[in-house]
Amino acid sequence: MNSDYRMSVVVRTITRLTYGLIIVFGFYVIMHGHLTPGGGFQGGAVVSSAFALLLVAFGSAGLKGRVNRHWFQTLEEVGAIFFLALGLFGIGTAFFFNLFANNPGVPFGQSVPFGPNSGAVSTAGTLPWMNWAVGLKVLTGLTSVVIAMLIGGRKEERE
Amino acid sequence: MTALVPHVPALLIAVPLLGAFLAPIVGKLGRTTRNGFVALVLLVTAALAALLAVRFLGSNGSPILYVMGGPDGFAVPLPSGMATPIRIMFEIDAMNVFMVLITALVTLCAGLFSFRYLRDRSGGDLFYALFLLLTTAILGLEVTGDLFNFFVFLEITSIAACGLIGFQAWQKRAPEAAYKVMTMYTLAGIFVLLAIGLLYAEHGGLNMAYLASAIRGSVVDQVALTFLFVGLGMKAAAVPLHMWAPDAYGEAPAPVSAVLVVNSQASLYGLFRVMFTIYGGVANAVLLGWLIVALALVTIFVGVTVALLQNDLKRLIAYGALSQIGYMLLGVGVALVTIPTKPDFGFVALQGGIFHMINDAACIGLLFLTAGAAIRAAGTRDLNRMGGLAHTMRLTSVLFIVGALALAGIPPFNGFASKFLIYEGSFQLNPFLAVVAVLSSILLLAVFLKAFQAVFLGPRPEGASVGGEAPLGMLVPMVVLAAVVIGFGLFPGFFVERIVTPAARALWYGRDAYIHAVLGGF
Amino acid sequence: MSLGNLPFIASAMLVILGIYTLLFKRNLVKLVVGGSLIETGVNLFLVTFGYRTAGVAPIYTYAPAAKRMVLPTPQALTLTSIVIGMATTALLLSFAIHVYRHHGTLDARKVKELKG
Amino acid sequence: MSGISSGFGTWNPIAWGLLILGIAVLALVLRSTGRRSYKKGTDQTKAFLSGNEEPSTPGDLHVRGGHLYWGMLDGLDAYYRRVRGLHTGVINDYVAWFVGALAFLGVLFVWVG
Numbered sequence: 078m079n080s081d082y083r084m085s086v087v088v089r090t091i092t093r094l095t096y097g098l099i100i101v102f103g104f105y106v107i108m109h110g111h112l113t114p115g116g117g118f119q120g121g122a123v124v125s126s127a128f129a130l131l132l133v134a135f136g137s138a139g140l141k142g143r144v145n146r147h148w149f150q151t152l153e154e155v156g157a158i159f160f161l162a163l164g165l166f167g168i169g170t171a172f173f174f175n176l177f178a179n180n181p182g183v184p185f186g187q188s189v190p191f192g193p194n195s196g197a198v199s200t201a202g203t204l205p206w207m208n209w210a211v212g213l214k215v216l217t218g219l220t221s222v223v224i225a226m227l228i229g230g231r232k233e234e235r236e
Numbered sequence: 237m238t239a240l241v242p243h244v245p246a247l248l249i250a251v252p253l254l255g256a257f258l259a260p261i262v263g264k265l266g267r268t269t270r271n272g273f274v275a276l277v278l279l280v281t282a283a284l285a286a287l288l289a290v291r292f293l294g295s296n297g298s299p300i301l302y303v304m305g306g307p308d309g310f311a312v313p314l315p316s317g318m319a320t321p322i323r324i325m326f327e328i329d330a331m332n333v334f335m336v337l338i339t340a341l342v343t344l345c346a347g348l349f350s351f352r353y354l355r356d357r358s359g360g361d362l363f364y365a366l367f368l369l370l371t372t373a374i375l376g377l378e379v380t381g382d383l384f385n386f387f388v389f390l391e392i393t394s395i396a397a398c399g400l401i402g403f404q405a406w407q408k409r410a411p412e413a414a415y416k417v418m419t420m421y422t423l424a425g426i427f428v429l430l431a432i433g434l435l436y437a438e439h440g441g442l443n444m445a446y447l448a449s450a451i452r453g454s455v456v457d458q459v460a461l462t463f464l465f466v467g468l469g470m471k472a473a474a475v476p477l478h479m480w481a482p483d484a485y486g487e488a489p490a491p492v493s494a495v496l497v498v499n500s501q502a503s504l505y506g507l508f509r510v511m512f513t514i515y516g517g518v519a520n521a522v523l524l525g526w527l528i529v530a531l532a533l534v535t536i537f538v539g540v541t542v543a544l545l546q547n548d549l550k551r552l553i554a555y556g557a558l559s560q561i562g563y564m565l566l567g568v569g570v571a572l573v574t575i576p577t578k579p580d581f582g583f584v585a586l587q588g589g590i591f592h593m594i595n596d597a598a599c600i601g602l603l604f605l606t607a608g609a610a611i612r613a614a615g616t617r618d619l620n621r622m623g624g625l626a627h628t629m630r631l632t633s634v635l636f637i638v639g640a641l642a643l644a645g646i647p648p649f650n651g652f653a654s655k656f657l658i659y660e661g662s663f664q665l666n667p668f669l670a671v672v673a674v675l676s677s678i679l680l681l682a683v684f685l686k687a688f689q690a691v692f693l694g695p696r697p698e699g700a701s702v703g704g705e706a707p708l709g710m711l712v713p714m715v716v717l718a719a720v721v722i723g724f725g726l727f728p729g730f731f732v733e734r735i736v737t738p739a740a741r742a743l744w745y746g747r748d749a750y751i752h753a754v755l756g757g758f
Numbered sequence: 759m760s761l762g763n764l765p766f767i768a769s770a771m772l773v774i775l776g777i778y779t780l781l782f783k784r785n786l787v788k789l790v791v792g793g794s795l796i797e798t799g800v801n802l803f804l805v806t807f808g809y810r811t812a813g814v815a816p817i818y819t820y821a822p823a824a825k826r827m828v829l830p831t832p833q834a835l836t837l838t839s840i841v842i843g844m845a846t847t848a849l850l851l852s853f854a855i856h857v858y859r860h861h862g863t864l865d866a867r868k869v870k871e872l873k874g
Numbered sequence: 875m876s877g878i879s880s881g882f883g884t885w886n887p888i889a890w891g892l893l894i895l896g897i898a899v900l901a902l903v904l905r906s907t908g909r910r911s912y913k914k915g916t917d918q919t920k921a922f923l924s925g926n927e928e929p930s931t932p933g934d935l936h937v938r939g940g941h942l943y944w945g946m947l948d949g950l951d952a953y954y955r956r957v958r959g960l961h962t963g964v965i966n967d968y969v970a971w972f973v974g975a976l977a978f979l980g981v982l983f984v985w986v987g
Contacts, residue, residue: 402856
């Protein structure tokens with residue numbers, strides 16, 4: 078598994094075409110976590126699968142320019158702290174209290190009618206923010222796991 | 237600040253978790269700032285634990301309920317009219333406070349020890365992220381009142397513990413130990429999840445108090461009890477499933493081993509919570525009691541006898557820790573059997589078993605830390621190639637003696653105070669139990685005599701390094717633990733009355749109060 | 759056409775298969791696969807017992823009006839279990855890589871330095 | 875305040891400590907009334923081997939850690955061989971113990987419990 082390992086032309090062209098779409102779809106899943114069955118973790122996994130696809134198709138060269146491991150690690154920490162900060166915002170009444178829900182002034186503040194509804198985007202208070210925080214964390218975390226596995230697997234090139 | 241007092245249970249988890257995520261970022265500013273930051277986080281967590289204890293012991297023992305994310309409403313009126321608690325709740329009674337105190341004490345000392353112990357090793361940031369994550373998960377394990385939340389914290393401890401065991405990946409045996417321990421933890425976690433699934437399918441609720449009131453003892457409940465018993469028993473290192481424990485404690489860095497012992501004690505607490513509270517009304521106490529007594533005897537005996545064989549200092553102490561878990565099980569098993577018939581003796585055994593938890597956590601933590609200092613000075617772990625460290629490491633050898641005598645239950649120290657209760661309680665049930673317990677304590681003293689003689693006495697082997705005294709940064713936490721050991725030893729009455737009796741009473745007699753605190757609301 | 763308790767049988771089979779691989783397989787990576795097999799089995803069990811006959815996915819957005827919904831909580835449990843499964847599998851595989859680098863073999867019977 | 879009672883007996887470390895102190899003082903008093911003619915460091919303090927010379931001990935007579943208790947280990951060898959044999963390092967045996975315990979407890983709880 079030397080570093081200039083690359084897949085066949087077919088795989089490389091398809092990867093070049095689709096990895097942008099996968100990333101966009103991943104972010105879509107993260108964004109609408111509070112409405113659709115998606116959410117932070119699933120969306121993050123989809124996006125990191127795009128990076129894994131790049132890795133498989135182009136070997137480690139594929140990610141050379143795009144992903145800097147240390148930068149990803151700090152992003153992961155930022156995502157985690159953002160999630161916890163959201164939990165602490167509502168500490169006045171209780172930990173993880175949904176402060177923003179049900180007061181229209183705030184971006185995601187509209188109240189949700191009980192029972193089946195057509196699903197307005199700006200509802201569910203702190204939940205969308207939490208989804209984004211978790212999505213960011215999983216996205217960077219999973220990608221650095223994939224990269225670590227690749228580098229770990231190769232004996233001679235220790236990063 | 238006083239406005240945050242009602243939120244202490246949640247802050248107890250949020251502060252170390254925030255510390256765990258901030259550690260790598262603060263680490264970028266340099267090692268000493270990061271160490272200071274981690275020490276601050278550990279101190280604040282310990283202060284929160286003390287605050288929780290003070291606040292709880294004042295409020296005449298009714299469990300504190302802390303509902304996540306909602307001030308009041310926890311039971312949404314479902315259309316079917318059935319109202320069950322749906323939010324994740326932290327429920328804290330005297331037993332939880334007792335366990336939180338143990339965790340706060342040992343993690344604080346182990347954390348302070350690790351600053352100096354791991355100074356010359358790379359990868360410090362990630363070590364402290366995992367260390368604080370492990371602390372958070374153990375505290376969460378001991379505070380939560382929701383069974384699935386208990387499972388999630390159980391899994392976080394598994395992942396964080398195995399990350400720390402295999403931390404020194406360049407060593408030949410650490411990854412192997414971490415792999416084995418992780419496989420066993422995953423297996424245990426999965427069966428606990430299966431049990432939770434069964435209980436949820438059967439009763440529709442995940443809250444421990446709700447389950448305690450809903451369980452009727454059908455076949456499904458018994459099967460779920462089996463999975464929970466085996467899963468948590470394995471994480472608490474009861475004998476037939478103990479084989480991962482010497483690998484885990486032996487290969488992990490010294491401060492991590494001390495915290496791992498507290499981790500198995502937290503799983504032991506989980507086992508007690510399942511048996512006493514959730515299955516309290518239904519369980520066949522005599523059968524369960526005799527089963528635990530049998531398990532305890534085997535754990536004590538095998539733990540001590542195999543400890544005699546070891547030639548690796550840390551594995552020797554690991555087997556010693558294993559047999560101490562047996563004493564806790566013995567105390568509780570005897571209580572389960574005798575309390576229905578002779579309540580006062582059974583209660584004494586229960587107090588002994590629970591008091592032994594904090595004593596053992598302090599002694600074993602002290603022993604692992606002193607062993608870590610000795611190994612760092614001698615450069616090797618093999619007993620045959622160490623020796624004569626006492627010439628230079630005076631204070632460490634004295635602390636090792638204190639820890640060893642306390643663990644073996646020699647009178648002036650705290651080990652004896654709790655074992656005294658266990659001996660008396662188990663003698664009532666059947667003299668044979670007390671005989672095995674006393675003999676094993678003596679054998680344990682012999683084991684630590686061997687360790688002390690091999691490590692500290694005799695001439696330094698030729699060609700070995702001089703082995704200077706441990707630096708101050710490592711001595712202070714050891715002295716703190718030794719102070720706890722001696723303090724609990726000289727004034728057991730004070731501590732038993734303050735924290736152990738309420739814990740034992742909460743565990744045995746407090747089941748209805750535990751359920752009423754949650755379900756009494758409507 | 760009701761499935762009866764076929765999904766329960768399937769999850770039981772998965773768990774038994776996982777335990778079989780953990781017991782008898784020697785390759786460390788296969789043990790990891792065995793572990794995730796058991797996890798999949800338990801996840802399947804969790805989701806199936808939440809099923810209500812003729813139930814609809816428990817999401818209110820554009821939900822059909824008069825339809826019963828399956829239980830949402832087991833699906834949340836399954837999601838968390840999958841997350842945990844991913845984390846444990848990643849950790850196990852990275853330790854397997856280290857074991858391979860040190861011992862040169864992935865055979866569980868040869869990797870037994872820690873015994874006695 | 876510092877004692878604990880177990881319904882059967884009590885344990886008070888402070889009283890115990892004072893007792894030990896008392897005995898130690900008594901022992902010291904008895905020791906100090908020893909015979910005046912005894913002088914440290916002279917041949918009076920040498921071990922009496924019925925007059926023969928004391929054999930010189932070789933330099934490194936220290937019993938290394940591993941050889942301690944060989945008698946007990948030798949005596950219980952049958953037990954130790956079996957117990958050490960059970961602790962194989964192989965992961966499959968660990969899982970076998972786990973599944974075995976599961977089966978045993980399952981039968982115990984479901985049938986009997």
